[in-house]
Structure formats: structure tokens, C-alpha cells
Amino acid sequence: MDQSSSGSDLKGNNAAIIYRDLPVGARVKRRDGAILEVTGNPGDGAWLLVRVVEDPNDPSRVGEEDMVFFTDVEAVV
Amino acid sequence: MATILRSIGDRSLRSLFDVEQGTVSREIYTNEEIYQMELEQIFARCWLFLGHESQIPKPGDFIVTRMGEEEVILVRDRRDQRIHAFLNSCRHKGMKVCRYDDGNTLVFTCPFHGWSYDTDGRLVGVAYYDEAYNKALDKSQWGLHEVAQLCNYYGSIWATWDPKAPSFEDYVGAYGPSIRHCFQSSDGEDNGVEVFNPVMKWRLPTNWKVAGFSFATDATHAAMTHRSVNAAAIGPQGERDPNRSPMRAEFPSEDYTVGDHQLGHGGAYKFYQQPGWRDYVDTWQEPGVDEYYRKTNEAKQKKYGNQIIPGNGYGGGHFAIFPNVVIDHWRILPWQPHGVGVTESWRLFQVDRQAPKHVKDAQRHYVMRYCGPAGLTESDDMENWNYVFPASRGTMARRLPYNFEMGIRRGHADARVPGFTLNFRMSEEPARARFSRWLAFMEAKSWEDLYPVNKNVDHKLFP
Numbered sequence: 001m002d003q004s005s006s007g008s009d010l011k012g013n014n015a016a017i018i019y020r021d022l023p024v025g026a027r028v029k030r031r032d033g034a035i036l037e038v039t040g041n042p043g044d045g046a047w048l049l050v051r052v053v054e055d056p057n058d059p060s061r062v063g064e065e066d067m068v069f070f071t072d073v074e075a076v077v
Numbered sequence: 078m079a080t081i082l083r084s085i086g087d088r089s090l091r092s093l094f095d096v097e098q099g100t101v102s103r104e105i106y107t108n109e110e111i112y113q114m115e116l117e118q119i120f121a122r123c124w125l126f127l128g129h130e131s132q133i134p135k136p137g138d139f140i141v142t143r144m145g146e147e148e149v150i151l152v153r154d155r156r157d158q159r160i161h162a163f164l165n166s167c168r169h170k171g172m173k174v175c176r177y178d179d180g181n182t183l184v185f186t187c188p189f190h191g192w193s194y195d196t197d198g199r200l201v202g203v204a205y206y207d208e209a210y211n212k213a214l215d216k217s218q219w220g221l222h223e224v225a226q227l228c229n230y231y232g233s234i235w236a237t238w239d240p241k242a243p244s245f246e247d248y249v250g251a252y253g254p255s256i257r258h259c260f261q262s263s264d265g266e267d268n269g270v271e272v273f274n275p276v277m278k279w280r281l282p283t284n285w286k287v288a289g290f291s292f293a294t295d296a297t298h299a300a301m302t303h304r305s306v307n308a309a310a311i312g313p314q315g316e317r318d319p320n321r322s323p324m325r326a327e328f329p330s331e332d333y334t335v336g337d338h339q340l341g342h343g344g345a346y347k348f349y350q351q352p353g354w355r356d357y358v359d360t361w362q363e364p365g366v367d368e369y370y371r372k373t374n375e376a377k378q379k380k381y382g383n384q385i386i387p388g389n390g391y392g393g394g395h396f397a398i399f400p401n402v403v404i405d406h407w408r409i410l411p412w413q414p415h416g417v418g419v420t421e422s423w424r425l426f427q428v429d430r431q432a433p434k435h436v437k438d439a440q441r442h443y444v445m446r447y448c449g450p451a452g453l454t455e456s457d458d459m460e461n462w463n464y465v466f467p468a469s470r471g472t473m474a475r476r477l478p479y480n481f482e483m484g485i486r487r488g489h490a491d492a493r494v495p496g497f498t499l500n501f502r503m504s505e506e507p508a509r510a511r512f513s514r515w516l517a518f519m520e521a522k523s524w525e526d527l528y529p530v531n532k533n534v535d536h537k538l539f540p
Contacts, residue, residue, distance in 0.1 A: 040183045041183075042182060042183040042184045042186060042193075044184075044186040044188075044193075046186055046191050046193070046204075047184060047186055047191070047193050047202050049183060049184070067184075067193065067201050067202040069191060069202065069204045069205070069206075071204065071205070072207075
């Protein structure tokens with residue numbers, strides 16, 4: 001059975017590679033629903049440097065720079 | 078007073094020196110307890126050489142260097158480009174946050190639990206921060222451990238863990254202008270060099286002081302140790318040609334060995350006696366190299382036409398900055414402690430930053446022939462350094478002292494270089510100065526007991 005993932009799926013076997021290689025400008029959805037734009041990818045497969053694009057829980061955070069750990073990312077959007 | 082040495086009964090460190098005879102106990106080189114004290118008393122307090130700014134030219138560039146036995150990350154911040162030095166140890170559980178010798182990065186992420194640090198050392202990423210830490214961990218208190226003081230001295234980077242250490246300029250004393258000059262390019266411009274990458278690193282089975290305390294002192298070893306390589310002529314010209322001129326033109330100077338017993342530095346010292354600079358002598362086999370250096374030499378002659386070159390600057394011989402680095406105008410030699418009987422030997426080589434590729438290539442090939450684990454001259458040296466330690470640490474051998482009496486009682490002061498004791502061009506004054514400073518550090522409770530923070534102390538050990 002092919003368990004590999006592709007495209008924006010961050011749940012399959014290839015998730016770490018997809019995450020590691022996400023380019024600057026890509027957008028991801030955090031588990032709390034916030035949309036984040038990648039501003040830097042250290043390539044460690046664990047962290048992304050991001051800017052908050054949308055945050056339904058706290059709109060005042062839009063524009064803030066942050067880091068996001070891979071377990072907090074639901075999908076590439 | 079520190080007591081040590083169960084093997085021969087408790088003795089003070091001071092008693093390991095016979096200052097009248099100029100002898101030094103081998104225990105200083107072979108005793109594990111003394112070695113552990115050195116890491117604490119010397120390497121945690123002294124200014125140490127970390128690297129050169131040309132190794133990290135771009136934002137986010139880093140190298141892993143060392144302070145004592147411990148790894149330190151030297152990094153240029155990706156935002157404001159300031160240079161920082163951090164202990165390579167995650168504040169969470171101590172894992173190395175960087176396992177590369179050099180590179181460029183946005184953050185340093187610990188591979189253990191994922192704590193992530195920005196290039197300014199701030200802890201910026203903690204996995205499961207919201208759920209597991211309930212957002213309560215104060216990240217601002219858990220950044221990478223940074224050196225207490227860092228100095229960029231004309232491109233060379235130095236640091237100390239001790240916030241109470243004096244300024245770097247006060248620490249190096251009268252050798253400051255010499256260090257500055259050794260980082261000038263061959264045309265006399267300040268901070269005009271870069272160093273070749275990668276840096277040579279290899280380990281020697283010997284104590285760090287065997288080479289570190291004698292390399293810039295040991296003028297009498299050359300005739301014997303390097304007899305064969307001198308016969309083969311290891312200079313840039315590659316072979317001895319009796320019809321060629323010497324590598325350097327004559328230029329009036331006085332040559333000494335010197336030791337600063339208050340600060341511990343010492344080695345060769347050359348006073349230039351008139352303004353200007355020597356003429357260039359063609360030296361290189363490789364095409365186009367002499368043309369380059371002839372031109373830069375002319376620029377230097379112009380620059381120094383009306384002033385005397387700093388003592389022991391370009392071409393003046395090498396000198397040691399306490400505790401463990403030797404410098405001259407074409408190479409930097411840190412001797413990193415890695416255990417009482419293991420030294421990690423590093424070599425960095427300066428070359429004009431503006432030099433064309435063919436000149437840099439020729440220079441690089443020359444230093445590789447000369448220095449390092451495969452270099453002809455240091456292959457000679459390593460035979461001595463490597464066998465000194467096992468031949469000195471045996472039950473009988475360690476009872477016999479080393480002899481450092483060459484030139485004892487023949488030193489004199491000179492107003493041109495305050496603090497220096499000048500001696501004949503072949504003497505062990507520089508090594509004796511290092512032992513003076515070594516003992517001062519080993520006995521001192523803090524910088525309050527040490528010159529120049531305390532100006533009333535006299536560290537000079539030998540007459």
C-alpha cells in the first residue's frame with residue numbers, strides 16, 4: 001500500500017520532506033485556524049518562520065511574525 | 078593556596094617552579110587535576126581567540142569554534158549583522174544546537190526536543206509551547222548562553238566568559254599594535270585580510286602547553302628539528318637556488334625575544350629602526366604572484382614612508398597571546414585543550430582579501446606545504462610534540478623538571494614596550510612569562526587578583 005503523501009498533505013510519510021522544503025511565500029493553516037505565510041524555512045523539518053495573515057481567534061495578531069512547529073500545522077493552503 | 082598532586086604529596090602549585098634554576102615541574106603538563114583547574118581558572122576567564130570576521134561575512138553565517146574544551150557558535154545575526162558568540166549547548170537539556178563546522182542559518186534548532194534559537198541567541202521556538210508549557214515558560218530567560226565580552230579587533234574576533242575581565246586592549250597590552258598589523262593586507266590597509274576556509278583542525282597526543290607555551294619561543298629548535306626541511310628549502314620558491322636573492326630585503330631592525338610577565342604574552346619582537354618598508358624581493362614560482370605583491374609592497378612603502386612600522390608587525394616573527402594562540406602576519410595558531418594529553422591544533426591563514434584568485438591559490442598551496450598535519454615543517458614539529466607527552470608522564474619521568482633557564486637573569490626592560498622584558502633573540506623569556514601568568518591565573522580567585530584589573534600585583538615569577 002502506498003502510504004506516501006503528496007501535494008499539501010502533511011499527514012503522510014512525506015510530510016517532513018514537504019514541510020522541510022516549503023518555499024518562502026507558501027501559506028499554511030495552523031490547527032487553531034490561523035493562516036500563516038512562510039517568511040523563512042530553516043530546513044530542519046520542524047520549524048517555519050511565518051507572518052500571520054488571518055487569525056479568526058485574534059485578528060490583532062495579523063501581521064505579527066512568529067514561528068510554528070510542525071505539529072501545529074494542519075495543512076498547506 | 079591550591080594544593081594538588083597526590084602522587085608526590087600535597088604541594089602548592091607555586092612549589093612546582095624552581096625560579097632560581099628556571100625549572101618547571103612536568104606535573105604542570107601531565108597532571109589531570111591541574112588540567113581541570115586550567116579549564117576553570119584560565120580558559121573560563123581569559124580573552125580567547127575565536128576566529129576571523131571573514132569566516133562569517135553574510136547575515137546568518139556561522140562557524141563553530143572553541144573556548145577551552147567547549148564548542149562556541151560564532152554567528153553574524155541575520156537582522157542587524159552583529160557578531161555573537163554562544164555556547165553550543167541547548168538551554169533545555171544540553172544537546173548541541175549546531176553540529177556543523179560552518180554554514181548559514183535562520184535559526185539553530187536543537188535536534189533533541191526542538192527548542193529553536195534565533196541568530197541573536199533568543200529562544201524563539203518551543204515545541205508544544207501552548208499545550209505542554211501552558212505558555213508559561215519565560216522564553217526571554219532561556220536564550221543561548223552568550224560570552225560576557227566580545228571584541229572585533231581589526232577583523233580578529235576574541236571573547237571571554239568573564240564579565241570582570243579587562244578590555245581586550247588592556248589584556249593584550251603592548252602587543253596590540255602588532256596584532257593590528259598582522260591583520261593588515263600586504264599593502265598596509267587595516268583589516269585587509271581574509272582567512273582560508275576550511276580551517277585546518279587536527280588532534281595531537283600531547284598537552285596544549287607543549288606547543289602553546291613554546292611555539293613562539295623556541296628559536297633554538299629550528300636548527301635541529303627543521304634541519305632537513307631547511308635543506309630542502311620550503312619557502313615559496315620551492316627549491317634552493319644559490320643564485321637567487323634571499324626572500325626578504327635587508328631593513329634595519331633589532332630582534333629580541335620578549336616576555337610580558339604581567340600579561341603572559343611573548344615571543345619574537347622586532348623593532349624597526351627607521352620609517353618606511355623594505356623593498357620587495359621576487360619569491361614566487363607561480364606566474365603573476367610576484368607582480369601582485371610587488372605592487373602592494375609599493376603601496377605599503379608609500380603608506381609608511383614617514384612612519385615606523387609597529388614592532389613585530391608584518392614579517393616580524395610570531396608571538397603568543399596568553400593562553401593558547403600564536404600569531405604572525407600569515408597564520409594564526411590556536412592550541413585548543415582537549416584533555417590533559419590531547420590538543421586540537423587549528424591553523425588559520427591570512428591572505429589579502431582583495432588578492433586575485435591566482436595569488437590566493439599560490440598562497441594557499443604554500444601554507445599547505447608548510448603547515449598543518451601534512452605540512453613539511455609541522456610534520457617535523459609534531460614528532461617532538463607528540464613524543465614529549467608520553468616520555469614525560471611516566472612515574473619516573475614526571476619527577477624530573479623541564480629546563481627553561483635559557484637567558485634567565487639576562488632580561489631587561491625597554492621604554493618602547495612597557496611591560497616587556499627583552500632578551501637575546503634566542504631565549505626562553507617568553508615561556509617564563511607565560512608561566513608567570515599561568516601561576517597568577519591558577520592562584521587568583523578573580524580578576525581582582527590579576528593585572529591589569531589590579532595594578533598593584535607583581536606576577537613576575539623568574540628573575
